[in-house]
Amino acid sequence: LARILRRREKLPLYNTVDDVIDLITRSNNIVVLGGAGISTSCGIPDFRSKDGIYAQLQKEGKYDLADPQDMFDKEYFLQDPSCFFSFAHSIFPSNFVPSPSHRFIKLLEEKDKLLRNYTQNIDTLEEAAGIKRVLHCHGSFAEAQCTTPGCGRRVLGSAIKDDIFAHNVPTCPDCAAREEAKKLQRAKAKKSKGGSLWDDNDDDDDDNAFPGLGVMKPCITFFGEKLSDDFDHCLLEDREKVDLLIVMGTSLKVAPVSELVGHLPHSTPVILINRTPVVHMAMDIQLLGDADIIVDHLCRRLGWTLPPPKPNTDV
Numbered sequence: 001l002a003r004i005l006r007r008r009e010k011l012p013l014y015n016t017v018d019d020v021i022d023l024i025t026r027s028n029n030i031v032v033l034g035g036a037g038i039s040t041s042c043g044i045p046d047f048r049s050k051d052g053i054y055a056q057l058q059k060e061g062k063y064d065l066a067d068p069q070d071m072f073d074k075e076y077f078l079q080d081p082s083c084f085f086s087f088a089h090s091i092f093p094s095n096f097v098p099s100p101s102h103r104f105i106k107l108l109e110e111k112d113k114l115l116r117n118y119t120q121n122i123d124t125l126e127e128a129a130g131i132k133r134v135l136h137c138h139g140s141f142a143e144a145q146c147t148t149p150g151c152g153r154r155v156l157g158s159a160i161k162d163d164i165f166a167h168n169v170p171t172c173p174d175c176a177a178r179e180e181a182k183k184l185q186r187a188k189a190k191k192s193k194g195g196s197l198w199d200d201n202d203d204d205d206d207d208n209a210f211p212g213l214g215v216m217k218p219c220i221t222f223f224g225e226k227l228s229d230d231f232d233h234c235l236l237e238d239r240e241k242v243d244l245l246i247v248m249g250t251s252l253k254v255a256p257v258s259e260l261v262g263h264l265p266h267s268t269p270v271i272l273i274n275r276t277p278v279v280h281m282a283m284d285i286q287l288l289g290d291a292d293i294i295v296d297h298l299c300r301r302l303g304w305t306l307p308p309p310k311p312n313t314d315v
């Protein structure tokens with residue numbers, strides 16, 4: 001009731017860092033919604049900052065993109081996967097070390113306060129930080145899947161790593177094997193009709209079906225793709241328990257993940273830790289600045305020590 005009355009009087013319920021410390025201290029089911037801003041200090045650019053991926057793509061002009069978002073558009077990917085794979089090396093997780101912000105989330109887990117970390121990031125730095133209760137809302141580079149309808153072969157992200165760093169389009173081993181078998185069958189059929197086994201220059205040759213056939217796509221969610229059902233299931237479960245939402249390093253511009261804020265009970269206090277303010281959604285407190293510096297300050301105030309960094313070598 002006090003909250004409602006204060007809201008009616010337009011008085012903010014929480015004003016100060018003391019309030020944040022108090023909220024974290026008495027909360028035991030904290031949901032953390034993270035975004036690219038918690039990984040920028042690890043050397044991975046975000047999307048929308050002035051030195052982010054979108055600005056870089058526009059500046060470089062080396063990709064023929066009407067809109068920088070097309071780099072992560074499913075339809076565009078299927079038309080021309082080589083564009084994404086000439087760029088993917090710059091965001092592929094390799095030897096990045098989790099930031100203090102990742103380690104802060106891990107610390108919440110160690111203190112038994114983390115209900116779930118919903119991350120929009122695809123860099124797998126949550127795993128590198130040892131966070132267990134994490135949901136990769138937009139998938140990750142940990143796996144890749146064949147885009148050929150009816151195939152869908154999955155491989156570990158490490159299987160396409162060399163192609164990514166060589167700027168090659170990775171192709172599906174199953175599709176390649178099927179293609180080889182088809183070729184052999186055609187050649188045999190031709191031979192039985194009296195032709196040469198190795199003379200394969202017929203007009204109906206469909207060997208050259210690339211792009212599209214057998215292209216492996218990292219299991220990250222592109223624009224135009226649905227989120228996995230896990231997102232809805234977790235949200236349904238967590239909304240019953242959550243007592244604090246901490247939003248970190250995200251512009252909250254990508255739906256449906258951004259809608260998580262509205263799906264939690266309205267009584268849940270929301271703390272934003274971000275370099276830039278969020279103006280399109282109601283936050284109870286906005287701690288604006290570098291997330292790593294902010295969490296370091298919070299830890300000192302809470303009397304907590306961040307766990308030491310570990311390199312990410314898993315993908």
Ligand code: CNA
Binds near residue numbers: 035040045052253273
């Ligand atoms: P975004 O829209 O680029 O927003 C990032 C936000 O973080 C901005 O509001 C920045 O002001 C803020 N920010 C940047 N650096 C810091 C910092 N050091 N401290 C505090 N705040 C900072 O990215 P979102 O995550 O909101 O958008 C979701 C997209 C981004 C998802 O689909 C991701 O897959 C995608 N993405 C992920 C990565 C990654 O995995 N590291 C990198 C780039 C993009």
